[in-house]
Amino acid sequence: MNNEFKAALLSEDTRFYSEIDAQTLQEKEIRLNVYRNNVVVSLIDALSDIFPVTQALVGDDFFRAMAKQYLLVSPPESPIISEYGHLFSDFIRQFEAAQSLPYLADLAALEYSLLALTHDVEHATLNHEQIAEAFAQVDDPSALYLSLPPTSLLLASPFAIGSLYHAHRNDGDLRLNQVAIQEGEYLLLAKSHLVAQLHVISYQEACFFKQLLQNKKLEEALPDSDEFDLGAVLAKLIEWKLITTISDQPLAAE
Amino acid sequence: MSRFTPKVEDATLASSTFSSLSGISLKPAYYHSILADLPEVGFFEIHAENYLSNGGPARHYLHKIREHYPLTVHGVGLSIGGETPLNIEHLKRVSKLVNELQPVVFSEHLSWSTHHSQFLNDLLPVPYDGPTLDRVCRHIEQVQEYLQRQILLENPSTYFEFTRSNMSETDFIREIAKRTGCGLLLDVNNVEVSCFNNRTNPYDYLNDFPLNAVGQMHLAGHTIDSNTTLPLKIDSHDEPVSQDVWALYQYTCVQLDALGQACPTLIERDGNLPPLTELLAEARYADTIRQTALEGNSYEQRI
Numbered sequence: 001m002n003n004e005f006k007a008a009l010l011s012e013d014t015r016f017y018s019e020i021d022a023q024t025l026q027e028k029e030i031r032l033n034v035y036r037n038n039v040v041v042s043l044i045d046a047l048s049d050i051f052p053v054t055q056a057l058v059g060d061d062f063f064r065a066m067a068k069q070y071l072l073v074s075p076p077e078s079p080i081i082s083e084y085g086h087l088f089s090d091f092i093r094q095f096e097a098a099q100s101l102p103y104l105a106d107l108a109a110l111e112y113s114l115l116a117l118t119h120d121v122e123h124a125t126l127n128h129e130q131i132a133e134a135f136a137q138v139d140d141p142s143a144l145y146l147s148l149p150p151t152s153l154l155l156a157s158p159f160a161i162g163s164l165y166h167a168h169r170n171d172g173d174l175r176l177n178q179v180a181i182q183e184g185e186y187l188l189l190a191k192s193h194l195v196a197q198l199h200v201i202s203y204q205e206a207c208f209f210k211q212l213l214q215n216k217k218l219e220e221a222l223p224d225s226d227e228f229d230l231g232a233v234l235a236k237l238i239e240w241k242l243i244t245t246i247s248d249q250p251l252a253a254e
Numbered sequence: 255m256s257r258f259t260p261k262v263e264d265a266t267l268a269s270s271t272f273s274s275l276s277g278i279s280l281k282p283a284y285y286h287s288i289l290a291d292l293p294e295v296g297f298f299e300i301h302a303e304n305y306l307s308n309g310g311p312a313r314h315y316l317h318k319i320r321e322h323y324p325l326t327v328h329g330v331g332l333s334i335g336g337e338t339p340l341n342i343e344h345l346k347r348v349s350k351l352v353n354e355l356q357p358v359v360f361s362e363h364l365s366w367s368t369h370h371s372q373f374l375n376d377l378l379p380v381p382y383d384g385p386t387l388d389r390v391c392r393h394i395e396q397v398q399e400y401l402q403r404q405i406l407l408e409n410p411s412t413y414f415e416f417t418r419s420n421m422s423e424t425d426f427i428r429e430i431a432k433r434t435g436c437g438l439l440l441d442v443n444n445v446e447v448s449c450f451n452n453r454t455n456p457y458d459y460l461n462d463f464p465l466n467a468v469g470q471m472h473l474a475g476h477t478i479d480s481n482t483t484l485p486l487k488i489d490s491h492d493e494p495v496s497q498d499v500w501a502l503y504q505y506t507c508v509q510l511d512a513l514g515q516a517c518p519t520l521i522e523r524d525g526n527l528p529p530l531t532e533l534l535a536e537a538r539y540a541d542t543i544r545q546t547a548l549e550g551n552s553y554e555q556r557i
Binding site: 034039081 | 303305306307308309310311314330331332333336337338341346347366367368369371372373374375376378381413414415416417418419451479481483485486488
């Protein structure tokens with residue numbers, strides 16, 4: 001019976017109507033509509049909470065219409081509603097009405113990854129003093145192993161979605177109309193303390209962080225480029241509070 | 255699956271050690287005020303499904319708040335009324351949380367939300383007949399086995415009745431408590447909403463409700479459905495508790511007190527969140543009503 005009930009909630013299917021105790025067809029529909037509305041509106045609201053920048057980009061009406069199409073074909077697969085929407089970016093990629101914004105799917109994927117990272121486990125990071133002390137204790141800092149939270153993610157995007165995200169959240173250097181959306185970007189998603197951070201980084205920085213995440217010592221991790229300024233990059237990692245350990249030994253595999 | 259041993263009496267045992275003050279829903283918007291002011295309130299209630307992540311702000315603040323207050327955990331996703339088997343992975347995650355938090359109460363709903371692997375994010379109704387009763391009881395026994403504790407089952411808010419139902423809701427719930435040993439969470443707003451929508455008398459419902467198994471109460475606000483043809487009350491949790499629900503609550507407190515039963519009460523709020531002080535004021539109002547019911551009963555006993 002719940003198969004028919006579910007069909008009645010997500011479509012015009014009327015097989016379930018005989019189960020509803022009511023005088024008229026109209027009464028059955030009014031009563032059923034309360035549940036239809038609860039399901040659809042609560043799931044649209046959930047997607048709106050999970051993808052606020054995507055929503056801001058396309059406007060509320062467009063977003064809610066798109067979200068409704070999505071939830072009808074992909075209802076949640078888990079009762080943990082903050083995990084809902086892992087297929088939303090794939091849906092957007094093939095959603096006809098969103099084709100004029102080719103970067104929208106990537107932006108939604110970015111938002112989903114950031115939220116998932118926020119909900120992921122915390123890793124303690126070192127403070128300024130601990131970092132200074134670790135470097136002071138060795139003769140050759142280039143032999144040190146420096147690790148980032150293992151949940152950190154590096155992304156290469158064909159569009160400037162990191163800058164777009166910051167501009168929408170009003171926490172970047174650029175205003176929305178200054179974002180050159182067609183320019184590709186490298187992104188670091190990492191978590192210090194409770195909330196995921198998003199950083200737009202250079203290609204060299206991305207290469208360097210990738211080596212660190214693969215447990216290479218500093219001298220091996222350094223990109224072969226004159227433009228790379230190790231001091232400046234370390235200063236950023238210290239400021240972002242993303243260094244979890246500094247050691248003269250590689251991190252033991254977990 | 256073997257039957258879980260605790261019986262209905264254990265609900266009163268748990269209640270006796272439970273705070274005598276009413277509690278409120280814990281919402282992220284309140285984390286900072288709560289930790290800064292440590293207001294006087296009996297307990298905070300969380301939705302289990304909002305705290306099942308491995309990390310993040312919600313879990314962080316929950317653990318800080320837990321250092322100062324008792325907690326109750328309210329499940330909204332176990333789908334006890336579902337036709338398909340319980341989602342065991344989910345049950346395990348909930349069980350881990352309950353084990354970690356050791357709440358005073360764990361409660362769930364007489365409703366379903368999952369069919370096969372699809373979750374519909376609403377508390378959907380079940381018919382009151384023999385096969386459903388057997389299934390709901392099996393699921394409750396399974397949950398109590400996993401959690402290794404008695405759960406409280408909440409009466410639903412409903413917007414229609416099933417043609418196939420052949421028992422009253424109160425008989426159905428009484429039978430569940432009897433068979434499974436679970437306690438009951440009496441949501442007084444749900445009584446008002448369901449009775450209004452199904453054109454029955456909420457006082458008759460309360461008179462027929464197995465109050466001896468009640469271990470906790472919920473109070474919440476409702477709204478009126480926007481359709482203009484058929485008046486329906488919607489269990490929206492986004493308004494203050496209404497006057498008709500306060501009256502039902504007062505009536506219930508008198509009945510419960512006559513049974514010698516203490517029932518911690520939750521002011522439940524999920525949307526249109528007011529300043530924290532307003533929810534705390536509602537909780538104090540509930541305390542006043544409970545206290546007055548208590549004094550009224552002892553006065554009657556004296557004369």
